Amino acid sequence: MTDPILIQGGSLLGGAAADVLVADGVVAAVSTTPGELSADGVRVIDADGLVVLPGLVDLHTHLREPGREDAETVRTGSHAAALGGYTAVLAMANTNPVTDTAEAAERVHELGRQVGVVDVQPVGAVTKGLAGEELAELGLMARSRAGVRVFSDDGRCVQDARVMRRALEYVKAFGGVISQHSQDSSLAGAGACCHEGEISGRLGLPGWPGVAEEVIVARDVMLARHTGSRVHVAHASTAGTVEVLRWARSKGIAVTAEVTPHHLLLTTEELLGYDPTYKVNPPLRPAEDVEALRDALADGTIDAVATDHAPHARHDKQHAFGDAAFGMLGLETALGVVATVMVESGRLDWAGVARVMSHNPARIAGLGGHGRPIEVGEPANLTLIDPAASVVVDRDASASLSRNNPWHGRTLSAAVHTTVLRGVPTVLEGKLA
């Protein structure tokens, strides 16, 4: 057992200041009377001016291990996550080999446990080898020690409506959810590398339109209604998707959705220099879409912020735009982007940030020990934020093995000060503990 921790004077979810005593991995006491709490051998963290949030949960992380350990490992990705304020991440299945068996899921889970700075919860593939044809062993993954609840072919979309229907039906047996990368492959042609619109037309870059996402979201919403199952829309990126989600909510259909930090801030304008750092899937969209996504996150139409942290080795990005790999880093900067876009503008308060970055993702993923209220007896997964900080992002100061960081050189608000996983500090004063 580690020493107890006393977090002194932090603002709980941005509200009243309180002292929080953490012991034996749980919140042992909460007091609004300064000096009331103490314990033997306690480590005191001065949280005056800091905001105390439940530990962040990322629904969408690519840790690349096994298969591309030159881009990221469970260890380096876990470190990046902890530095970003996360206490749990869902590791996507598109590794090599693919996480499409119980054994593969348990291996990732175990790697995460060994590193031990965040809970690494594997996402299982929906179909074998992500091929979109035969269901992967969804039930065995669910029953495994990894306890998989979220299934996704992320990177690819389950194109076949029949396969999607069966997957949705099947996971009802164990409370699973299908996280869909919504992208109609016939509308996103071979070679498509960005959002299709005026900028792609000028740049001569083959793209795909927002409707390629929206037709799948609409289809899946109807399949969820038909099957009475849960579907989760990964990285929603268009205003049309938001409209479909609103409609689905109004009908009581069990659909949830996430948005990435980059889709909340970056637009297609970034493509003008052909820098592959900005090549990502779903692609950066026009400002109208970005605005709609911000509104949807604020009003709850979109439940969660998820990073889609996608590390790539440098040589996989050092190509012409169309030939480079899709994806960008996100774990270490997500909180800062959300603070900059949503908190500074008044669209979300810190309780709102806790909702979209902790409570909701934990609920969607079925992670019982995360995203809990900061109350006595709850697991001590906590993140302390310095809301007054201003950080110039330096891609070389990252724990990730990769450098495909679109935020390099930009100034973001707020900073993660401390991260605590089940009572153990993983990050202190912005550095790995």
Added chain:
Amino acid sequence: MVLDARDISRALTRISHEILERNKGADGLVLLGIPTRGVGLARRIAERIAETEGVEVPVGSLDITLYRDDLRRHPARGPQHTEVPSGGIDGCTVVLVDDVLYSGRTVRAALDALADLGRPDAVRLAVLVDRGHRELPVRADHVGKNLPSARSERVMVRLSETDGLDEVRIAGRPGEGSEQDGERA
């Protein structure tokens, strides 16, 4: 002021006569001016030959920009027009005409350029001013005025065709007066 308009006119008349004397008439003569001011001078010489001999001597221009040995020392400038008379230059006596003879490098480049255009029987050089300071073994056949000068001085040739008046000036230090073609090394 070193030469005024009348001086220039007299010098060109003399050069025209020298050319005719040396060539024993106007047969086979081709005048090629080196842009910019050499072209105007070549035309004036041709006019004088026409007055004297009643013969129209072919006149053209020979740009040497692409043949310069100091291209890399300056930002790239576009070549000026090269116009070879329709009869060509093979078997002719080509008289190159320029305003100032200085280092001799322009003439060296002109000889290279000429070689790519054909094979004249003979090439001669006529200049309005020879200011000395040769860097190559080059000598003018016909000189309007020998003008001993210091390297630090600038010789500025102005002609009515390009500059609105005829004069040759010498300036003490760089920066006095505008950059002139006659300054070309």
Added chain:
Amino acid sequence: MRKHLLSVDDLSLDDVNTLFTTAAEMHDVQRREVKKLPALRGRTVINLFFEDSTRTRSSFELAGKWLSADTINLTGKGSSASKGESLRDTVLTVASMGVDALVIRHSASGACHQVAEWVDCAVVNAGDGTHEHPTQALLDAYTLVRRLGTLEGKHVVLVGDLTHSRVFRSNVGLLGRLGARVTVVAPPTLMPSGAEAWAAASGFALSYDLDEVLPKADAVMMLRVQRERMSGGFFPTAREYTVGYGLTRDRLATLGEEVPICHPGPMNRGLEIAADAADAAQSLILEQVSSGVAVRMSVLYHLLAGEGASA
């Protein structure tokens, strides 16, 4: 002139005029018995072609050789990604040989912009994906200026597969800068995405109706249409395309006899252009090719001859 020629946007109007004046002199040199000029002696130009293009490569090769540059062709089929080498590795390897200019053709849009960030030498875009082909636009405009005297106020009509055309993208920028009024004609499926907004912002016109536009043209530029586009559902059949958008014998008759016809080649005779039109007296197609060498000589000269143009 800037250090690189990646896009027609790199060129001011003054730059274009300078390039054309020099090109005219280079054009004269092409007619000489001795076509060689010493201007780029000692310079090395590598034509790095990741995509086949006999005519553009030969044109650049002749341009370099006639200016006395040492010119080497390197071809690499397919993307370097498929070979496990990054584009950066490939070009740095080549550039490290001591090169003054890389002339690059690549199947991916923006490839030359990327390369220019990595290397110290000059980079000339010889066609990047469906983005730009600036020397083609320069030679097209140069050819038209020689024929028409000026492009100021002239109505130039571009017809064909605009979506996939780098020639269109370079031309629409350059022709506009030279004062031409431009109308682009294509079926809606071959109009670039966002074309309406682009046209409104850049001052060119769009049309789906060639017969309505053609009688008002001062010059016509036909663009290549790849037959493979049919499989992408861009148009139903070659026959239908020709009826709608080809410069057929009938349409040729509606054109003024003085209206020049251009095509960047290679032509699909019978598809986008009838033989009668391609071979008509008013066709500038072969003149475009000879202008191409002169224009590329001019580009190489201005990028490489002066100071600071060394690797």
